[in-house]
Amino acid sequence: MSFEGNTLVDWPAFQQARSELGGGFIRILGYFREDGVKSVAAIEAAMRAGSAAALIIPAHTLKGEARQFGAEPLADLAETIETIARDCVELHDTPDAALEHVARLRPLFGETLTLLEREANPLVPRRPAAGGFGRRAVPSGFGAE
Template sequence: MDSSAPPAPSSPAPESEPAAQAAAATGLAWQPALARMGGDLPGFVQLLGGFPQAMFDLLSALATALQAQDRATAIRCLHTLKGTSRTFGAEALGTLSQTLELRTRAAPEDQPLPVSAQEQAHLQQLVYQAAHDAEQLVQWLQASDPAAPAGGNATLDELRQLLQRSNLDALDVFLRLDPALGQRDPDTHLALCQALQRLDFADALRHCDTLARGGAR
């Protein structure tokens, strides 16, 4: 048994309520996050699956930036860590990322970046815990096989504008797109999802434009 796993619920939830079990088994505030994404649970699970790797990549990039005293890249990594972690309900990670981002922005440019080795270690610990929680939550929610709520209310034009600005709100908007878009061109829809998981806004914009033209030809 994995000793690092979050504690199990004190009283087992009924088998008919796997979502309640998931809420107790993870440290992610996933239910408010899901609500902000329009209640599209299958889409939420799909994006959540790419959350751990995105966090690991950002953590690695941040470590390199801090070592090189690359202020701009460090700020960008911390800002993205903050936004992405809060998108999926990793509130502790989001709070620490915000604290470090604001401090780094305010620091004099002729001084070393104000992130200590202890804070880096704490940030890494939170990233690994959030990744563990996300992987566990994906397993719980996939096992529950819930029915997806019908319909979305966002548009490709709204998504396109956010992608052009590399705005992390694009993650939320993607999950509120009309499900019919994915049915019309599932390959492009999946490629768009994967690009968003990588936070590759340029590639996501390309696939968004393909969907807007009616799908791949």
């Protein structure tokens, strides 16, 4: 499953989180990375064990943290896994229906995290928008004037 960068992250929500979290933003994004890696591993282990109950908390955690950064497709996938797991616990069933979703989780988490970290990196050069306030459009291409 591959997404375009503009569909993996709700960038206005990302910018809002960045603004609200201020100086702690990078640290909290680091926690998202750490918690996300643990959650994905726990979800995969629970799926291998056939334990619906063990899927619930890491899926719920990943869902909430992903939404905080505007990572809606990741949050939606985690929510689907959580919902299936809760239903299975209620019905005393195995979480087989979650398998295809769990299989998509790790790649989606990786792609999303890459985008979030790239956007948050203060060392990544950003090209100013052409024609922005106080800026003139910069020609592109070799020798363009």
